[in-house]
Amino acid sequence: MKMRNLLREGIWTQHFKKRFLLMKCISSRTYQNQRCLNLSSYNYLGFAASDEYCTPRVMESLETFSPSTCSTRIDCGTTVIHQELEEMVARFVGKPAAMVYGMGFATNSTTLPALIGKGGLIISDSLNHSSIVAGARGSGAKVQVFQHNTPSHLEQVLREAIAEGQPRTRRPWKKIIVVVEGIYSMEGELCRLSEIVSVTQKYKAYIYLDEAHSIGAIGKTGRGVCEHDGVDPAKIDVMMGTFTKSFGSCGGYIAGSKELITYLKHVSPGHIYATSMSPPAVQQVISALKVILGEDGSDRGARKLAQVRENSNYFRQELRRMGCEVLGDENSPVMPFMLYNPAKIPAFSRECLKRNVAVVTVGFPATPLLLARARVCISASHTKEDLDLGLEVISEVSDMAHLKYFPQMESFSKVKSV
Amino acid sequence: MTMGGMVQNLTESLATMLDAPLADAVVFGFHIDGHFLLETLLVVAIAFLLLQKSYQPQKRPLTEQEVDQLCEEWVPEPLHPPITKEMEYNPPVLESAAGPRTVVNGKSVINLSSTNYLGLIGNSKIKEACNAALEKYGVGSCGPRGFYGTIDVHLDLEAKIAQFLGTPDTILYSYGLATASSAIPAFCKRGDLIIADEGVSWGIQNGLLLSRSTIKYFKHNDISSLEKRLEEVFQEDQRKRKALNRRFIVVEAIYQNSGLMAPLDEIVRLKEKYRFRIFVDESNSIGIFGKNGRGLFEHLNIPVEKIDIIIAAMGNALASVGGFCSGSSKVVDHQRLSGAGYCFSASLPPFLASASIAAVEIIQQDRERQKMLQENVAFLRRNLSEIPGLTLGSDPLSPLVYLYLAKSSGSFAGDNAILQKIVDQMLEKSVLLTLKKRSVLDKCKLPTGIRIAVSASHEKSDLLAVSLSLKEVVQSILSS
Numbered sequence: 001m002k003m004r005n006l007l008r009e010g011i012w013t014q015h016f017k018k019r020f021l022l023m024k025c026i027s028s029r030t031y032q033n034q035r036c037l038n039l040s041s042y043n044y045l046g047f048a049a050s051d052e053y054c055t056p057r058v059m060e061s062l063e064t065f066s067p068s069t070c071s072t073r074i075d076c077g078t079t080v081i082h083q084e085l086e087e088m089v090a091r092f093v094g095k096p097a098a099m100v101y102g103m104g105f106a107t108n109s110t111t112l113p114a115l116i117g118k119g120g121l122i123i124s125d126s127l128n129h130s131s132i133v134a135g136a137r138g139s140g141a142k143v144q145v146f147q148h149n150t151p152s153h154l155e156q157v158l159r160e161a162i163a164e165g166q167p168r169t170r171r172p173w174k175k176i177i178v179v180v181e182g183i184y185s186m187e188g189e190l191c192r193l194s195e196i197v198s199v200t201q202k203y204k205a206y207i208y209l210d211e212a213h214s215i216g217a218i219g220k221t222g223r224g225v226c227e228h229d230g231v232d233p234a235k236i237d238v239m240m241g242t243f244t245k246s247f248g249s250c251g252g253y254i255a256g257s258k259e260l261i262t263y264l265k266h267v268s269p270g271h272i273y274a275t276s277m278s279p280p281a282v283q284q285v286i287s288a289l290k291v292i293l294g295e296d297g298s299d300r301g302a303r304k305l306a307q308v309r310e311n312s313n314y315f316r317q318e319l320r321r322m323g324c325e326v327l328g329d330e331n332s333p334v335m336p337f338m339l340y341n342p343a344k345i346p347a348f349s350r351e352c353l354k355r356n357v358a359v360v361t362v363g364f365p366a367t368p369l370l371l372a373r374a375r376v377c378i379s380a381s382h383t384k385e386d387l388d389l390g391l392e393v394i395s396e397v398s399d400m401a402h403l404k405y406f407p408q409m410e411s412f413s414k415v416k417s418v
Numbered sequence: 419m420t421m422g423g424m425v426q427n428l429t430e431s432l433a434t435m436l437d438a439p440l441a442d443a444v445v446f447g448f449h450i451d452g453h454f455l456l457e458t459l460l461v462v463a464i465a466f467l468l469l470q471k472s473y474q475p476q477k478r479p480l481t482e483q484e485v486d487q488l489c490e491e492w493v494p495e496p497l498h499p500p501i502t503k504e505m506e507y508n509p510p511v512l513e514s515a516a517g518p519r520t521v522v523n524g525k526s527v528i529n530l531s532s533t534n535y536l537g538l539i540g541n542s543k544i545k546e547a548c549n550a551a552l553e554k555y556g557v558g559s560c561g562p563r564g565f566y567g568t569i570d571v572h573l574d575l576e577a578k579i580a581q582f583l584g585t586p587d588t589i590l591y592s593y594g595l596a597t598a599s600s601a602i603p604a605f606c607k608r609g610d611l612i613i614a615d616e617g618v619s620w621g622i623q624n625g626l627l628l629s630r631s632t633i634k635y636f637k638h639n640d641i642s643s644l645e646k647r648l649e650e651v652f653q654e655d656q657r658k659r660k661a662l663n664r665r666f667i668v669v670e671a672i673y674q675n676s677g678l679m680a681p682l683d684e685i686v687r688l689k690e691k692y693r694f695r696i697f698v699d700e701s702n703s704i705g706i707f708g709k710n711g712r713g714l715f716e717h718l719n720i721p722v723e724k725i726d727i728i729i730a731a732m733g734n735a736l737a738s739v740g741g742f743c744s745g746s747s748k749v750v751d752h753q754r755l756s757g758a759g760y761c762f763s764a765s766l767p768p769f770l771a772s773a774s775i776a777a778v779e780i781i782q783q784d785r786e787r788q789k790m791l792q793e794n795v796a797f798l799r800r801n802l803s804e805i806p807g808l809t810l811g812s813d814p815l816s817p818l819v820y821l822y823l824a825k826s827s828g829s830f831a832g833d834n835a836i837l838q839k840i841v842d843q844m845l846e847k848s849v850l851l852t853l854k855k856r857s858v859l860d861k862c863k864l865p866t867g868i869r870i871a872v873s874a875s876h877e878k879s880d881l882l883a884v885s886l887s888l889k890e891v892v893q894s895i896l897s898s
Contacts, residue, residue: 029573041560041567042764049556058557059549066515066539067548067773068739071532075852075869076520079512102739103593105763109624110595113859115497130762134599138627162492163485175494203489206497237497244764248558250592263498266505269620269857274595275733278770280548284557360565 036353039376039390040360044217044333045304046381047248047288053296054248054287058280065279074265077276085282086253088289093215093223093241094233095255097262101270102277104212104242105131107252110270111240112179112208113139114263119174121161123205125149127184132210136179142167148187151195154178158203176205182214182225182241186367186375188328188335190218193229197236206237216246217333222292222305228331249284251277308333308380311387315378318391323404327373336362336373337403344401345372351400357393510850515540518875522850528880530870531852535706535817536780536787537875538737544776551772559765563754567765575771578778579742583712584722587750589743591759592766594731597741598622598699600759601729603629604752606666613647613694614668615639617675617864620857621731622668622699638864639678644685648692665694671703671714675854675864677812677820679703683718686725695726702818705735711781711788735781738774740766791817791874794881798872801885807896808888811867820854822867830865837868839895840888847887 041048061081071077082100090098101107112135116122120141124132126148136143144161147153158176165172178200180191193209200207211224219227224241226233233239238256243249254264265271292301312333319326325338339348342363349361363372376390398404480488514521516532517539538544551571561567572590579588591597602625606612610631614622617638626633634651637643644667651665667689669680682698689696700713708716715725722728727745732738743753753760781787795817802821803810811820823833834853841851854869856862872881 038566040565043560047556048558048560050553051556055552055556059552062545062548062552062769064514065512066517066737067544067770068539068733068737069512069516069532070534070539070733070737071516074507074509074855076510076512076516076529076531076850078509079516083511103596103759103763105759106593106596109599114857130758134628134758138624159485159489163480163488172492173494175497204492204494206494242764244558244560248556248560250558250764250767259501260498262501262505266507267857267859269624269859270595272855272857273620274593275731275739278739278767280552280769281557281767358566 034353034356036356036358037386037390037393038358039378040358041379042213042245042334042377043248043379043381044213044246044308044377045222045248045288045292046308046379047246047284047291048379049248049381051248051287051291053291053298053300054284057287058283061283062280067280068278069276071276072273073271073276079276079279079282081279081282081286082276085286088286089253090255092289092293093239093255094226095239095257097258097260098253098255099261099265099268099271100243100251100253100277100282102251102274102281103270104244104250104252105134106270106274107240107242107254108132108210109135109138110268110274111238111254111264112136112177114268115139115206115208115238116141116175116177119166119171121173121176122179123154123157123161123176124179125181125184127186128179128181129185129210129212132179132181141177148184149189149192151192151199154196155199155203158199158205162203176203177208177237178205179208179210182209182211183218183332183334185213185334186336186362186373188326188332188375190214190228190329190332191225193225193231197231201235207235208238208240209236211239211241212252213245213334215241216288216292217308218331220305222246222301243281243285247285247288249281249288251281251285304380308378311380311382312378314384315376315387315391318387319376319394320406321409322391322395322398323406323408324394324398325403325405333378334375335378336375338405339372339374339401339403340370340405342369342372344403345374348374348397348401348403351397352393355393355396357390359394507855510845518873518877518880520850522845525848527845527848527850528876528884529850530872530876530884531850532873533702533734533818533871534737534873534875535702535735535791535871536737536777537790537873538735538777538780541737541776541780543780544737544773547772547776548769551769555768557769558767561765562763563760563765569765569768569771571768571771571775572765575775575778576742578775579744582710582778582782583728583744585728585744586747587744589750589753589757589760590766590771591741591743591757592763593739593759594701594733594741595621596759596763597729597731597743598625599628600625600757601727601743601753602626602666602668602697603758604756605629605727605749606631606664609661610664610666611651612666612668613644613651615644615670615673615680617673617678617862618668618670619674619699619862620860622670623861626668638676639673639680641681641684641688645688648688648694652692666697667694668697668699670699670701671707672701672813672816672818674702674818675862677816677818677869679714679813679816682714683720686720690724696724697727697729698725699729701729701731701734701741702816704730705777705781706788706791706817707815711785732774732777736774736777738777739770740774787874791872794874794876794878795819795872797878798870798881798885801882802870802888805885805889805892807892808868817872819870819872820867821870822865834866836895837866840891841868843891843895844887847891849884849887 069077108131118140122136126145146157215224216222242252290296345361361374510522520529559567576588598621606629608630616635703714705711729743731741808821854866
């Protein structure tokens with residue numbers, strides 16, 4: 001109660017714990033504070049907050065390089081740590097070379113125009129992210145869509161496209177790029193990568209894999225969907241990913257062959273015109289990668305990877321037991337569960353917030369009008385107590401909002417007391 | 419004639435016809451009997467031929483085997499063209515902060531390449547603010563603004579910038595390049611009209627492309643060309659009476675591609691006359707011009723209400739990363755749901771937002787930096803103008819100084835090769851210059867040159883040394 005009184009007077013609380021974020025009312029700045037369990041941020045490996053290995057090194061790099069280089073990569077924005085990061089990313093993903101950008105959205109929207117232009121065809125999954133759509137539109141190539149995660153439909157679209165050629169002129173396409181994502185964050189589904197790769201290889205199309213959510217979170221050593229599906233990274237032509245989610249930083253990367261990266265560095269506007277990635281953010285990724293790879297001398301990385309998998313599977317299992325309709329595949333740390341009714345969107349979110357749990361709810365136009373959902377992002381830093389608290393609150397609110405669309409498998413309270 | 423009479427006539431004629439001999443024709447000199455039968459047969463034959471369908475080859479869809487064959491025969495272009503020597507350019511690698519002096523290959527060099535106009539790189543107040551933010555929030559914000567990625571420092575920074583510029587509200591973007599690309603398509607759709615300068619930077623070009631509006635360009639920084647375009651639009655309106663649509667003029671305060679300053683007061687006068695709205699990109703002028711450092715509009719005494727939308731990247735004078743868009747509350751609120759780079763991208767890392775807040779505070783308190791920058795620009799320009807073989811471009815007040823070859827070698831590629839040689843040799847003399855590169859995707863056709871970014875923290879002695887070295891190097895290269 002004392003805390004509540006303090007908060008109502010508008011005093012900031014200074015301490016900050018790893019898995020809690022101080023929340024503020026966004027719309028009208030009431031200056032009220034509330035401690036919440038954060039089930040909403042993309043913090044899969046728990047690097048979001050101050051970390052014992054990463055933060056001191058980040059502060060050192062801040063001292064050496066300042067928060068910004070005020071320059072593009074090609075002028076004087078390339079520092080030794082940028083080069084180090086590019087080498088590390090290439091090594092991590094299993095490609096010969098990589099390049100980094102300062103923003104994940106800009107990575108897609110400036111690389112796709114550099115790779116393909118008029119006379120080319122982009123075949124994109126129907127549920128691809130808006131950055132891919134922006135990049136595809138900006139490139140000038142024709143765009144066709146295939147049914148979400150359906151390799152057979154992709155094959156059909158490819159066959160038709162190659163047989164018919166460009167519309168009106170019927171000239172053969174200059175090149176075809178198939179764009180897919182590693183994890184689709186609104187569905188929690190993993191890409192059927194091995195099948196899609198075999199289709200694209202059969203028809204000589206290039207494949208561009210966007211691992212924004214899956215890098216660092218999926219796969220035994222965090223190397224993403226390729227590792228999970230057993231696909232050789234050499235078969236993927238262009239691998240893209242972001243550092244925002246699993247590495248607790250900002251920015252994105254493109255990995256590919258040495259020649260591809262040399263060419264992209266020469267052409268991509270994100271490299272030539274955009275301010276280079278902030279050096280402390282670069283250092284954060286380098287340190288996070290070192291932890292994940294175990295090069296920091298400890299096994300924290302391996303433990304984090306195992307923890308996020310365990311946490312996600314536990315949470316998903318419990319949500320299913322409760323009777324909630326959870327979407328997505330095993331091992332995916334992002335799990336949406338259905339609300340369906342658009343009226344339940346604000347109800348669910350606000351009731352959870354009242355009980356100090358922060359969840360994200362998504363409606364139209366990110367999802368179809370009647371397929372609204374709530375989305376939970378699990379982190380390696382969540383302890384079992386945190387997860388149980390979250391489950392309890394979600395169960396309570398789901399009961400209120402009648403979200404338990406499926407029959408309960410066993411009584412949830414029985415499970416909790418075990 | 420009676421009914422009976424008619425019927426009788428008919429039967430009589432029928433009987434006559436039937437009684438008539440079967441053929442009575444002479445065909446090619448041969449007498450043939452039974453002409454009635456022949457004519458009937460002819461009529462039947464003609465009718466049959468007429469009723470025949472004309473020959474049309476059947477439309478058959480491609481068989482599976484044919485599709486297979488086409489797929490096998492199709493040869494795609496390689497993913498990227500062959501690598502040329504030009505593509506293998508390696509930029510200089512810094513080993514320290516990109517301040518007025520930096521370390522490249524273990525050597526301390528004078529840095530004229532980073533747009534650190536007010537010398538805020540390495541500032542201790544900014545570093546302190548960043549450290550505090552790193553302790554409190556870590557590095558990344560782990561989510562878009564709409565999904566619990568809004569940190570209090572974002573709101574503080576938006577309020578700070580709005581207060582600094584004197585506008586009602588501001589929206590933050592996490593990257594300078596994405597600001598124009600998201601702000602312009604949020605307001606302009608298919609069917610709208612945009613008149614833009616032909617020398618705008620790639621970020622704005624991308625925004626114009628994504629907006630799908632009708633784009634008309636006017637000659638670079640030429641106010642009469644802009645007026646002509648506006649007049650053309652006005653005349654067309656009078657003639658055609660088309661439906662009402664949104665109209666914008668897009669200009670930059672200091673053009674990134676040429677360093678020229680836009681005559682903003684004239685442009686505002688024109689926009690009011692012809693009822694257009696205006697987007698101004700103040701990336702290279704914020705913090706530098708105006709009594710309080712508010713930007714070009716303050717420098718030219720234009721009330722900020724007359725500029726509809728101000729966009730700027732914070733990667734220049736503010737020594738941070740990111741961008742913002744400022745304007746009326748409606749303008750800003752609309753972008754919170756329609757700005758692609760705002761809704762679908764993670765928010766700015768909190769420590770960079772803190773750095774920007776500290777930078778804006780420094781600009782508000784310390785007016786000396788602006789004066790130093792102007793002095794340095796004037797000093798450098800005086801010295802550089804004495805170098806034979808190079809001409810100075812850009813506005814006299816612009817912190818971006820472009821150097822072009824006085825006598826072109828005949829082609830852009832040739833000029834660039836010479837300028838690149840100059841830049842390389844200058845690096846050996848411990849001066850870091852840059853030849854502004856253009857991507858093939860860039861539509862801007864202005865010539866490129868050596869781009870010098872002057873900073874308030876450059877020492878005059880360093881600037882003098884640069885001019886002298888440059889004179890030597892240019893002389894030696896052009897004489898060979």
